[in-house]
Amino acid sequence: MHTKCRQPSPWSLVICALFVASVLLPSTVMGKTKQWTSQADWSAGTGNNFDAKKTPGALQIFYDPAKQQYNETRFIYIPSSGLNTVAKMDTKTGQILWVYNLTPLGKGSNPSRTTVDTRGNVWVGLRNGNDVVAITQDGKFVTSVTVGGGPRAVTVDKNGDIWAGAYATGKVVKISGATYKPILTITDANLRSYGATTDSYGNIWISNRPFGNVVKIDVAQGKIVGRYSAPNVYGIAADRRGYVWAASYANSQVFQFDARNGNRVKTFNVGARARGVAVDGKNKVWVACSNTSAGANTKHVAWVDPFTGTVKTFNNVGTHTIGIAVDSKGFVWANSLSEGFAYKLNSTTGAYVAKYPVCDTTGTKTCYCNNGVKCTGCKCASAGASSPYTYSDMTGFQLQVIVAPSKATWRVTYDAQCKASFSKVNWNGSLPAGTKVTVRARSASTKAGLSSAAWKSYVNKGQALGVASNRFIELEFLMETQDSRTSPTVTDATLTFGHFPEICDGIDNNCDGSVDETYTDLGNTCSLGKGICKRNGKKVCNSAKNGTVCDAKPGTPQKEVCDNKDNDCDGQVDEDWDKKGQSCSVGVGACNRKGQWVCKNTNVVCSVVAGTPSAEVCDNKDNDCNGQVDDNLRKVCSSKCGQGQQSCQNGQWSACNAQQPKAETCNDADDDCDGQVDEGITRPCSTICGTGTEQCKR
Incomplete structure (x- = not known):
């Protein structure tokens, strides 16, 4: 139902x-x-x-x-400015998975910015060129977009669109994350993009190093809405609490800005020239410090704890560290420009984990060109030849931090x-x-x-x-x-x-609590076959499940014989014996019996047996069954006069033909058969004499 x-x-x-x-x-x-x-x-x-x-x-x-959860950032994309390549490195193992040679594209050289968009593709800014280039995770060229001379700022906004800023022309280009086509260009003579980030409110921030400030772009309005002092600014990043962090190289400081109004909230001294900036999953701010105020290269990174206001420094990375990034598993990656190694640190303790060369020193890694074609030109003579130089989000994790x-x-x-x-x-x-x-x-x-x-x-x-x-x-x-x-x-x-509508299958298809209720004869007794082939069964569901059939299996037909059975299962019994059932008789006279032709021992016989003959009697019947009635029966009979015979006629004995007594006459015979002859026979007589009686005498 x-x-x-x-x-x-x-x-x-x-x-x-x-x-x-x-x-x-x-x-x-x-x-x-x-x-x-x-x-x-x-x-x-x-x-x-x-x-x-x-x-x-x-x-x-x-x-x-x-208890924030993050999508895994399994890869880090490190640009090698000295080789014009980008290396894809596994953040778990530190192994280079492939190297992309940018030279055959002809779009410029000196890659110094990489960032990962929401599709997982990596965007590369070429300082000695006019384009930013998109490459897939598989090492295939996707597209290039011209933004002007020396693109040095690349970031992804909360909507998945890409923003690229040119250093030489004052242009910032917004690229659709859906179509990878430019959809907005902002040009400002007082803007020289050096780095970029997206704040937690969705605004774009650009480090404007030559003009000593950071620039805020309202994404919804598509225009610059603020400039805030940040002397000699290099790297820039944002956290999810609504703050923007900018590194001041000359002052060895990091500035904390309120992203809502641009107010500088606090300034932190990090102990050496500040370059790249990244925020980890716990909102600690990491800073790459490339050298001292005297210009000497250092092995220095620092973190700023915004909750306590404390700064902690670590001297366990390579010399002249510029680029810094964070992955989703809580590790910090610091690139040594001088050594060509990526140093992996524990973001909770700052402890050194490992270091990995950022270029292929063995020549064994896959080298891609153009649209994922394997090529050459990716091997480096030494790790130091790579010169990894970047101020951007190499893992794509910074978008997760703010978003x-x-x-x-x-x-x-x-x-x-x-x-x-x-x-x-x-x-x-x-x-x-x-x-x-x-x-x-x-x-x-x-x-x-x-x-x-x-x-x-x-x-x-x-x-x-x-x-x-x-x-x-x-x-x-x-x-x-x-x-x-x-x-x-x-x-x-x-x-x-x-x-499902109810069908015949032993299941409650329409879920009304009844099974096969439409098929009312289901389970009833039934039979199939005729004659000796007939077998009994019950009604069951047919194979089409739309009705019932009898499940009996008829027997095998046999040759028809005369036995009162339908042996050949054609619905007829003993049909080959035509006279079966017809009247028949056996015997004659009193022995005659009438019956029908019936089967016996596979043949047809009369159903009766002739009676037993008896002595013929006078009854107008053939008692001795010889075909004759009363058979001329005779019997001896007698009278007072002697013997005779009687004959049977029509079932009755005739009168005895023996002589019968009669009145005695004078004939010299015993007429009345009393043993006396002519006894007592008299007759009147007369003579002339008179009358008298005359007596018969022999």
């Missing part, structure tokens, strides 16, 4: 499943729903990093600055009670800019089977989930944000599904 279809709310969330079955089944009947709407519903789910309590009745990403991307998953299992086709999921809630909610699903015939079922791809609300029809489904919502301070919310979610 199907429930009446409810109209979904404007926010209802639907799950659509592609259904592939081994047999052709009727279409599903959609319209059933399962909703999750309350705090109790959300709290009953499982997952990671979700918050079902902060906003009553809503599901969102849990946010705790102290603080985060994500959460929420899972729930639903039992549809019967096999169902799951259609789609819709949800109601909010989706601020930079946030995203998707869902994926997996299904199984049992709840236990879900754990081994494969997940389908994440889809947006209302899109097909692609799960097979089953009884159980598990949903996983993925909530993502580019800035963990802003979370998407889900206030209700609706799963739409349908059960």
Whole structure:
């Protein structure tokens, strides 16, 4: 029985499943729903990093600055100014994975800025040229964009767009992160871009070294909105708390600016000439210090703890360290310009971990040119020949520091009670800019089977989930944000599904509590075959599952014989014996018996046996069964006069033909058969004499 279809709310969330079955089944009947709407519903789910309590009745990403999650930055892209190459290095192992030779592109040389965009592609600024170049993680050329003479500032904003600033021309170009095409150019005669960063409010900041200030660009307005004093500024970075940090080379200082108004909050002395700046995941500010005030190269980096205001220095890196970056696992990478090594430090303790050459000294690493074509020209004579020189975010982690991307998953299992086709999921809630909610699903015939079922791809609300029809489904919502301070919310979610019309298969397809109820003769006694082939069974579902059939299996037909059975199973019994059943008789006379022709010993015989003959009697019957009635029967009879015979006629004895007594006459015979002859016979007589009596005498 199907429930009446409810109209979904404007926010209802639907799950659509592609259904592939081994047999052709009727279409599903959609319209059933399962909703999750309350705090109790959300709290009953499982997952990671979700918050079902902060906003009553809503599901969102849990946010705790102290427990910030980061996407892994597995690679660092280090430009070698002296070789015109970029090396992709594994941040776990320090091994160079490939080297890209920029020379064949013909776009310039002296790469000194790299940054990673939201697609994972690396952008390279060529100081001795006019372009910034994009290269994929696989070492393939994507595009180049002309920004003007000597691009030295490259950063990515919160929307994923790329900003590149030219040192010689005063131009800043905004490049679409979607199309990689220029969409805005800002030109200012008093701007010489040297480094760039994005603050947590989405503004672009540029270190304007020749003019001794930092410049703030409002991304929404697309124009410069502020200039703030920062003498001899080099590297620049931002943290998620809303501060911008700028390194002052000449003063060996780092300036802390309030990103909202540009006020300098505090100045920190770092003990040596400050160059590159990076912020780690705990908001500590790391500074590369290249040399002393006297110009002597140092092996010096420092951190600034903005919470305590303390500065700590470390002399465990290479000489003349300029570039500095942080990865998502809590390691700091400091590039020694003089030595050509990347030094890896523990960001919690500042301890030295390892150092790795930033160019291919062995000639064994893959060398790419142009569109990922393997080529030559990447081998370096020594690590020092690389001259890694950069003031940018080589890992792409700085975007996470200010944007603080985060994500959460929420899972729930639903039992549809019967096999169902799951259609789609819709949800109601909010989706601020930079946030995203998707869902994926997996299904199984049992709840236990879900754990081994494969997940389908994440889809947006209302899109097909692609799960097979089953009884159980598990949903996983993925909530993502580019800035963990802003979370998407889900206030209700609706799963739409349908059960199947009832078919004959031993399953409750329409989930009404009854199995195969449409097929009322299911299980009834039935038979198949005729004659001796007939077998009994019961009604079961047919192979098409749209009706019933008898499950009996008829026997094998045999040759027809006369035995009162349908041996050849054609519905006729003993049809080869035509006279079977017809009347028959045996014997004659009293022995005659009437019957029918019947089968006996596979042949046809009369069903009766002739009677037993008896002595012929006079009864108008053939008692001795010889074909004659009364057989001329005679018998001796007698009278007072002697013997005679009687004959049988029409079942009656004739009169005895023996002489019968008669009146005695004078004839010399015993007429009355009393043993006397002519006794007592007299007669009157007369003579002339008179009358008298005359007596008969012999």
